[in-house]
Amino acid sequence: MEKKFEVNINKKWCKHCMLCVEFCPVKNLEFTGDKIKDKGKCTGCRLCEKYCPDYAIEVKEKK
Numbered sequence: 001m002e003k004k005f006e007v008n009i010n011k012k013w014c015k016h017c018m019l020c021v022e023f024c025p026v027k028n029l030e031f032t033g034d035k036i037k038d039k040g041k042c043t044g045c046r047l048c049e050k051y052c053p054d055y056a057i058e059v060k061e062k063k
């Protein structure tokens with residue numbers, strides 16, 4: 001079965017810099033005005049985790 005992933009954003013640490021939104025190759029992340037939203041099409045590449053300067057992102061495999 002195909003693996004599925006979800007993105008958890010630590011709201012206390014996220015400063016809305018938009019790096020994750022800009023760099024996600026599949027445009028899975030979106031800024032809704034007050035938070036970063038996971039659109040449910042994450043491939044698990046973990047680029048956003050690497051780019052986030054505030055370590056606010058955790059990518060997890062959905063079980």
Ligand code: SF4
Nearest residue numbers: 024042043045046048
């Ligand atoms: S892990 Fe990759 S695909 Fe998933 S949200 Fe982050 S950058 Fe996008």
Ligand code: SF4
Nearest residue numbers: 014015017018020052
């Ligand atoms: S890169 Fe990190 S700090 Fe910047 S918007 Fe994304 S989660 Fe927030």
